[in-house]
Amino acid sequence: MASNTKNVKLGVCRVYFGDKEEDLGYTKGGVDVSIATETHEVTVDQLGNTPINEYITARTAEVTVPLAETTLENAVKIMPGAQLLTDAEDTTKRYVDVPTGTGLSLMDYAQRLRLHPIANADDNREDDLIIYRAATPGQMDYSYNLDEERIFSCTFKAYPSEDGKLFAMGDVTAMASGQTPPDEGSENFNPAATYTTPVNNVFAAILHDASETVADENICTDYAVSAKSDGGKQVKVEITANDLVNHENGQNRLGHWVGFALVAPDGVDGFKYAKGAEATLGGVNALEDNVYNGEQGFTMYVDHTENGMADVVIQLQWTKGGEDEGDLTYYVIDTSKVVNA
Numbered sequence: 001m002a003s004n005t006k007n008v009k010l011g012v013c014r015v016y017f018g019d020k021e022e023d024l025g026y027t028k029g030g031v032d033v034s035i036a037t038e039t040h041e042v043t044v045d046q047l048g049n050t051p052i053n054e055y056i057t058a059r060t061a062e063v064t065v066p067l068a069e070t071t072l073e074n075a076v077k078i079m080p081g082a083q084l085l086t087d088a089e090d091t092t093k094r095y096v097d098v099p100t101g102t103g104l105s106l107m108d109y110a111q112r113l114r115l116h117p118i119a120n121a122d123d124n125r126e127d128d129l130i131i132y133r134a135a136t137p138g139q140m141d142y143s144y145n146l147d148e149e150r151i152f153s154c155t156f157k158a159y160p161s162e163d164g165k166l167f168a169m170g171d172v173t174a175m176a177s178g179q180t181p182p183d184e185g186s187e188n189f190n191p192a193a194t195y196t197t198p199v200n201n202v203f204a205a206i207l208h209d210a211s212e213t214v215a216d217e218n219i220c221t222d223y224a225v226s227a228k229s230d231g232g233k234q235v236k237v238e239i240t241a242n243d244l245v246n247h248e249n250g251q252n253r254l255g256h257w258v259g260f261a262l263v264a265p266d267g268v269d270g271f272k273y274a275k276g277a278e279a280t281l282g283g284v285n286a287l288e289d290n291v292y293n294g295e296q297g298f299t300m301y302v303d304h305t306e307n308g309m310a311d312v313v314i315q316l317q318w319t320k321g322g323e324d325e326g327d328l329t330y331y332v333i334d335t336s337k338v339v340n341a
Contacts, residue, residue: 015065016114017077017134017156024077025069028149031115032064033129035167061131061158061167063113070142070150072096078154079138080109083246083254088341099254101138108251110135110159112276125171132167132280133159162282172278189277189313189330195228195236202227202237202331203292205259205299209247220244220341225260234330240337241304249301256340259301260333261291262316265326270319271298277313277330284319300331304338 013031015024038058041051067074072094076082081101087093113134117127134156142150158166204225208216220241229235237260244256264271264287272281287296300314312333318325 011117011119013115013117016112016116018111021112021114022077024065024067024074025071027066028068028151029066029153031066033115034062034064036060059166063115063129063131063134063156063158065154065156067152067154068149070152074152075140078136078152079140080104080106080135081253082138086340098138104253105251106135106137106157107133107159108253112279113156113158125173128170128172130168130172131156131158132161132165135159161280163280165280190230190234191277193230193232193234195230195234195332197229197231199227199229199235201263202235203261203263204239205261205291205301207247207257207259210250210252211248214245214247218245219247220258223258227260233327234332236332236334238334238337239304242339243341244304244338245341253303255303256338257301258304258335258338259299260331261299262297263292263295264297265318268318268320268325270322272317272319272324273298273300274315275312277315279315281315281317281328284322300333302333302335304335304340 012027015027015031016022017024036059037056038060039054040057042053042055043049043051067078072084075096076084079096079098081099081104083097085095085097110133113131115129116122116125120127136154136156139154141153144150160166202225204223207219207223209219220243222240222242224240225237226240227235227237239258239260241258244258246254246256248254249257268287270284270286272284274281288299289296291297291299298316302312312335314331314333315328316331317328
């Protein structure tokens with residue numbers, strides 16, 4: 001390729017994090033990317049210390065983001081286990097509760113991270129950097145000084161996806177010859193879809209406090225789930241609940257948990273799923289027990305917060321004998337009608 005001065009680029013970027021790609025806002029001091037590769041040199045006695053080959057043993061990626069918008073919402077996003085709590089009567093009163101976090105798995109909090117140069121139009125992703133699974137342990141270094149901005153300086157570490165992908169550079173929506181989209185050739189997820197067709201096989205997931213502190217019947221009131229499809233492979237799941245209290249889920253994580261359940265179709269014995277419309281499906285999972293009326297199937301829970309968790313997208317693919325069975329379905333979880341206690 002011939003040299004081109006236009007390929008020498010400068011500029012800052014926007015930082016998007018999460019399945020919904022929420023903009024983390026302004027930064028101060030520059031976003032730093034660090035990619036490292038470890039290798040093992042192969043030697044033999046006859047050639048001394050001269051390497052005869054070299055193998056890659058590890059590759060890592062980290063992104064350091066100095067957040068200038070030190071909001072409570074951003075604090076929750078970068079502090080695993082933190083909860084944003086709002087006064088029931090005066091919603092202007094809010095605070096973030098932060099646990100010790102001992103034993104938390106960062107993989108449970110890992111989400112998509114995308115860096116997009118602001119010099120590029122929104123639809124020009126040629127220079128984007130995407131980490132498929134990124135998480136930050138929640139470090140914060142900031143001070144209250146007269147002549148300095150407060151900064152949340154956090155480092156996101158990349159974790160590999162189920163198929164071994166660590167990160168990508170460029171426009172990941174590009175399709176090489178012979179490739180097909182995740183739903184095997186039909187149109188990709190449509191965020192502007194209209195949902196009008198009632199769906200009857202989506203149920204409210206069982207709520208239970210793993211700490212046994214809150215009785216099941218006291219977790220919330222008016223708990224219900226309704227669903228409608230777009231007539232194709234997208235289903236909007238609307239969850240309703242009032243007076244929802246903090247309780248521990250099966251992984252002993254405290255939150256305002258609600259969810260939906262699907263009974264497995266006849267003949268299937270497993271499922272694959274992913275969080276996010278563009279995420280890669282994970283490996284095959286065995287059917288979950290007692291998801292609804294003693295039946296096996298699939299459940300998905302989300303932690304509702306006062307700032308909302310509407311339109312979280314879940315991809316689900318049923319399997320039989322390890323092979324795909326039926327079509328991939330996108331479930332769009334809407335918790336905008338959930339009210340915390």
